[in-house]
Amino acid sequence: MNDALAALAEPRRRQILELVRWQELPAGAIAANFEVTRPAISQHLRVLREAGLVTERRDGTRRLYRARPEGLEGLRDFVESFWAEGLERLKLEAEAEERAVRRAEAATEADSEPEA
Amino acid sequence: MNDALAALAEPRRRQILELVRWQELPAGAIAANFEVTRPAISQHLRVLREAGLVTERRDGTRRLYRARPEGLEGLRDFVESFWAEGLERLKLEAEAEERAVRRAEAATEADSEPEA
DNA sequence: ACAAACCGTAAGTTGACACGAACGTTAGTA
DNA sequence: TACTAACGTTCGTGTCAACTTACGGTTTGT
Numbered sequence: 001m002n003d004a005l006a007a008l009a010e011p012r013r014r015q016i017l018e019l020v021r022w023q024e025l026p027a028g029a030i031a032a033n034f035e036v037t038r039p040a041i042s043q044h045l046r047v048l049r050e051a052g053l054v055t056e057r058r059d060g061t062r063r064l065y066r067a068r069p070e071g072l073e074g075l076r077d078f079v080e081s082f083w084a085e086g087l088e089r090l091k092l093e094a095e096a097e098e099r100a101v102r103r104a105e106a107a108t109e110a111d112s113e114p115e116a
Numbered sequence: 117m118n119d120a121l122a123a124l125a126e127p128r129r130r131q132i133l134e135l136v137r138w139q140e141l142p143a144g145a146i147a148a149n150f151e152v153t154r155p156a157i158s159q160h161l162r163v164l165r166e167a168g169l170v171t172e173r174r175d176g177t178r179r180l181y182r183a184r185p186e187g188l189e190g191l192r193d194f195v196e197s198f199w200a201e202g203l204e205r206l207k208l209e210a211e212a213e214e215r216a217v218r219r220a221e222a223a224t225e226a227d228s229e230p231e232a
Numbered sequence: 233a234c235a236a237a238c239c240g241t242a243a244g245t246t247g248a249c250a251c252g253a254a255c256g257t258t259a260g261t262a
Numbered sequence: 263t264a265c266t267a268a269c270g271t272t273c274g275t276g277t278c279a280a281c282t283t284a285c286g287g288t289t290t291g292t
Contacts, residue, residue, distance in 0.1 A: 005124055006125050008121055009122050009125035010280080026239090036281070037281075038239075039240075039241080039282075040281055043279095058289090060288095060289060061237055061289045062239080063240090068202075069199050069206070072199050073199070076196065079191055083189070085185075086185020086188075087185055089185075090185070126250085143268085152252090153251070154269080155252070155269090155272095156251055158271085159250075159271090176260070176268085177260075
């Protein structure tokens with residue numbers, strides 16, 4: 001999960017990941033979509049591969065890359081738990097707030113009723 | 117989503133986020149949990165705040181911070197869609213592979229049967 | 233064996249960022 | 263008003279990563 005976060009933090013690597021999301025593409029074809037040099041893309045592909053976000057398959061002189069969704073599993077679990085538990089916390093606080101308001105209202109009634 | 121990824125890429129910011137996940141804490145108390153100086157933590161808190169991952173509330177001279185799970189919504193959607201569609205793609209490919217195997221088996225039977 | 237195609241690697245440069253030291257700001261207190 | 267506490271901010275420094283250029287390696291075709 002840690003590696004996936006660092007790999008995804010780079011915008012260009014997210015673009016590369018989008019490219020090989022549905023298609024299997026050779027490194028040269030991927031590099032042709034950007035304005036940076038081919039070695040730069042090659043380095044990005046290595047980071048993505050070491051993070052488990054892409055697979056590499058050799059076909060003759062070419063190397064074919066493809067997105068690997070399983071590499072996002074750890075990050076998915078992290079985000080999902082943080083998201084779910086965070087909303088749960090907000091819900092509990094909202095309920096506690098509501099109870100506090102009701103107590104305040106009850107106290108106000110108790111104060112004003114003797115006067116009424 | 118973009119900002120959240122860059123903010124979470126830093127390990128220390130993830131630790132800070134864990135600290136204020138359930139508690140609301142002042143900057144000094146957060147800094148006391150680490151071996152870096154308070155200004156460094158203050159800068160991290162600013163990054164987290166600008167990324168929408170924490171809320172800041174002033175109480176006298178102190179500033180209280182707390183995790184803000186809604187800030188993860190964009191990143192959650194990104195990861196979730198990539199994850200779900202990726203697994204769907206793998207499933208479709210597995211089915212296509214199975215059909216190819218069946219065709220190959222049928223062709224083998226058709227070749228061998230005339231000899232039998 | 234030789235050349236071409238495809239790709240990764242090594243070294244150097246540059247920009248971004250985390251960090252520490254010093255200073256500034258706001259709020260509470262005598 | 264002085265004084266202190268709790269933070270934030272600015273500036274200079276070191277480090278890391280993305281990029282380019284140049285080079286080396288591997289596979290395919292002749």
